[in-house]
Amino acid sequence: EVQLVESGGGLVTPGGSLRLSCAASGFTFKNTWMSWVRQAPGKGLEWVGRIKSISDDGTTGYAAPVKDRFIISRDDSKDTVYLHMNSLKTEDTAVYYCTTDQTRSDVWGQGTLVTVSS
Amino acid sequence: DIQMTQSPSILSASLGDRVTITCRASQSLNGWLAWYQQKPGKAPKLLIYRVSNLEDGVPSRFSGSGSETDFTLTISSLQPDDLATYYCQQYLRYRTFGQGTKVEVK
Numbered sequence: 001e002v003q004l005v006e007s008g009g010g011l012v013t014p015g016g017s018l019r020l021s022c023a024a025s026g027f028t029f030k031n032t033w034m035s036w037v038r039q040a041p042g043k044g045l046e047w048v049g050r051i052k053s054i055s056d057d058g059t060t061g062y063a064a065p066v067k068d069r070f071i072i073s074r075d076d077s078k079d080t081v082y083l084h085m086n087s088l089k090t091e092d093t094a095v096y097y098c099t100t101d102q103t104r105s106d107v108w109g110q111g112t113l114v115t116v117s118s
Numbered sequence: 119d120i121q122m123t124q125s126p127s128i129l130s131a132s133l134g135d136r137v138t139i140t141c142r143a144s145q146s147l148n149g150w151l152a153w154y155q156q157k158p159g160k161a162p163k164l165l166i167y168r169v170s171n172l173e174d175g176v177p178s179r180f181s182g183s184g185s186e187t188d189f190t191l192t193i194s195s196l197q198p199d200d201l202a203t204y205y206c207q208q209y210l211r212y213r214t215f216g217q218g219t220k221v222e223v224k
Contacts, residue, residue, distance in 0.1 A: 035213065037162075045154075045162060045205055047213040061212050064119065097161055103152075103209070104173060108161035 002026035002107050004098050009112030012088055016116075020083040022098030022109055029079040031055065033101035036072060036083050038094035039111075046094075050101045051081060066092075088116045120144055120208050124216030130224040137193040139219045141206035146186045150210040153182055153191045156218075157202045165204075166191065196221070 008020040022034070035050040049062035051072045060072050071084040081098055095111040121144040131137050141151070151169050154162040164173045166182040169189060179194040193200055201223060206216040 037213075037215075044203075044218040045156070045207075045215040047207075047215060050212065063212070099161075101213075104164065104167045104171070106164050108163075111161060 004100070004107055004109035006096065006098055006109040006112040009096065009114045011115045011117065013118050014088060014090055014116055016088050017084070017086045018088065018114060020085070020096055020098075020112060020114070022081045022083075024079045024081070024107075027100075027107070030076040034072075034074065034081040035099050035101040036081075037097045037099055038092075038114075039097070040091070040094040043094075048083070048096070085114070088114075090116050092116050120147075120211055120214050122206055122208055122214050122216040124206055124219055126219060127217065128220045128222065130222050131196050132224050133196050133198060135196045137196050137200075137221060139191045139204055139206075139221075141184075141189045141191070141216050143187045143189075143208055145210075147189075147208050147210045149185070150208055151182075151184065151189050152207045152209065153180075154205045154207060154215075155200075155202045156205065162205065193221075 003025045005023045012018050033052050036048040038046050049072050051060045069087045074081045093116045095113050097111045099108045100106045123142045149169050153166040155165050156162040165176050170182045181192045183190050203218045203220045205218050208214050
């Protein structure tokens with residue numbers, strides 16, 4: 001079964017850090033570009049960033065609100081992509097989804113909730 | 119950055135109605151436009167890719183059209199299962215979503 005499972009969400013204080021994980025199964029992860037998308041409570045979808053496959057140079061790109069604070073990495077030996085979040089702000093509170101970055105038949109995880117609050 | 123403007127924000131319609139949602143990009147997308155459906159508490163679901171291509175398993179009452187900067191998602195006959203929020207997304211450069219259109223029953 002093709003699947004993505006996020007983990008690592010929780011409550012963090014402003015200025016803190018958190019690392020989200022997304023474990024993939026059922027497809028060839030190492031050849032797949034991966035993205036993170038978030039959704040603040042009651043709001044729309046917001047693309048966070050993506051990482052290319054290593055064979056396509058493995059580079060990353062980020063949305064302006066998270067650039068220089070968030071880092072996406074991948075471990076193809078574990079079929080896992082990570083979202084390292086630093087200097088967290090209250091406005092980063094959201095459900096974070098990982099998804100395959102592809103034109104069609106994309107796969108989404110169930111999401112993990114990150115709450116930034118004092 | 120490419121900006122996506124979607125309208126309307128809320129669409130009230132009767133079951134069986136033809137429903138149209140529009141999306142405008144801040145620059146030409148060369149066809150790199152997709153539509154997603156999202157229901158409360160669920161991950162988004164891809165409906166249409168490359169402007170007008172129906173994802174496998176998506177009912178044929180959904181269709182997409184447009185070019186350059188202006189795009190449309192049409193539901194030919196609104197069904198109960200279609201009550202959801204719809205998003206356009208560009209993927210010419212990275213990705214950007216529209217603000218969303220909530221489709222509800224009038």
